[in-house]
Amino acid sequence: MKTLLLVGIGAGDPDYITVQAIKALRRSDLILLMDKGPAKHKLNALRREICARFLDGHTPRFAEGLQPERERDAADYRASVDELNRDKQAVFEQLIDQQLADGETAALMVWGDPSLYDSSIRIAEAIAASRSDFAFEVIPGITSLQALTARHRIPLNSIGRAVEITTGRLLADGWPPGVDSVAVMLDAKDSYRRFVGQGLAIYWGAYVGTSDEILIAGPLDELAERIASTRAAARERNGWIMDSYLLRKEGAQE
Ligand SMILES: C[S@@+](CC[C@H](N)C(=O)[O-])C[C@H]1O[C@@H](n2cnc3c(N)ncnc32)[C@H](O)[C@@H]1O
CATH class of the missing domain: 3.30.950.10 (Tetrapyrrole methylase, C-terminal domain)
Incomplete structure (x- = not known):
């Protein structure tokens, strides 16, 4: 079994991280980074700062996925989001197949909380529906x-x-x-x-x-x-x- 933790990390200040999120990151073997665009550098730096400050010497591996982009101003907004999520799912599955061993746990550090304008829960659900060796959990964050x-x-x-x-x-x-x-x-x-x-x-x-x-x-x-x-x-x-x-x-x- 492979496990993915969708960890809400709060939306800005590293101190927004919760105790539950820290515990989840400390039991992770692999951290997935999936940001894109011009904000990517700053947001991923904050994720690494959280790990450096709060993981108490635990050093998970990092894997950066190449985040697909949504077609801007697409005529059919919903269809373009669905397509983007299918592309993101393929990236996630590739990372899980190639970087995570059986019995290991990966964490995705989700900006804010995973329930709010974020597709990671829907993507994890789709992966779980298509394979029996995969489970996921959601850890809430400050939106x-x-x-x-x-x-x-x-x-x-x-x-x-x-x-x-x-x-x-x-x-x-x-x-x-x-x-x-x-x-x-x-x-x-x-x-x-x-x-x-x-x-x-x-x-x-x-x-x-x-x-x-x-x-x-x-x-x-x-x-x-x-x-x-x-x-x-x-x-x-x-x-x-x-x-x-x-x-x-x-x-x-x-
Ligand atoms: C894709 S949504 C993700 C929201 C996130 N899951 C949350 O819990 O807040 C991104 C939007 O959240 C808002 N947002 C996220 N972080 C913010 C911050 N630090 N300050 C202001 N707005 C922010 C902005 O409206 C931005 O366009």
């Missing part, structure tokens, strides 16, 4: 939304109300019905701008929990343009950006 609300010192929901967690792509279609708080991730196009003039507050954060962290909060009408220009400049400076935000109807009781 980027928890990091964001903690840094802004705000609750995620207003009293007794629902929150919608969504993407910039979906928010661009309009405000979700029935909620007064919307948490937005994966927004490459500043979708918050279309809600100026509607009495919303925004709590925005980029690279939250890291040394590059930027936080801006207050009335959206006053801050939308400042956030857009700050975001563009940070993206230019670093070559990549990782930001998320909470929009709340002003007057909603926190």
Whole structure:
């Protein structure tokens, strides 16, 4: 039997790592690294820092997979994600076949938590469905939304109300019905701008929990343009950006 641990490592600060995640990494023989794009170097450096700081002398092997890229602006978004996940599954299976011996355990250090806008659970499920010598476990981590609300010192929901967690792509279609708080991730196009003039507050954060962290909060009408220009400049400076935000109807009781 080969075991894969999907270990949530938190979304930025190495200190977000949980005791359970440290224990999981300490029982791993192999660490899989699967990041891509311009952020890869920084995010993998953080993963290695976590191992150096918390594994107490345990030295697992590292294996870096060549992460496939999704076709940008594909006409059929869902089909392009499905195809990407099939390609990622092939990379995972190759690493498991070639780098992991029977009886060994590998860990994938998942950014934030594996349940939130991350495909690793779906990929591990697909692998488990196709082979009998493979098992996987999930270890939760601190999500980027928890990091964001903690840094802004705000609750995620207003009293007794629902929150919608969504993407910039979906928010661009309009405000979700029935909620007064919307948490937005994966927004490459500043979708918050279309809600100026509607009495919303925004709590925005980029690279939250890291040394590059930027936080801006207050009335959206006053801050939308400042956030857009700050975001563009940070993206230019670093070559990549990782930001998320909470929009709340002003007057909603926190
Ligand atoms: C593919 S999702 C992964 C989310 C991750 N699994 C989690 O638990 O937060 C990546 C998105 O998460 C958000 N994100 C992740 N880390 C962040 C951070 N440190 N600061 C701000 N946003 C972050 C951004 O919206 C980014 O586009």
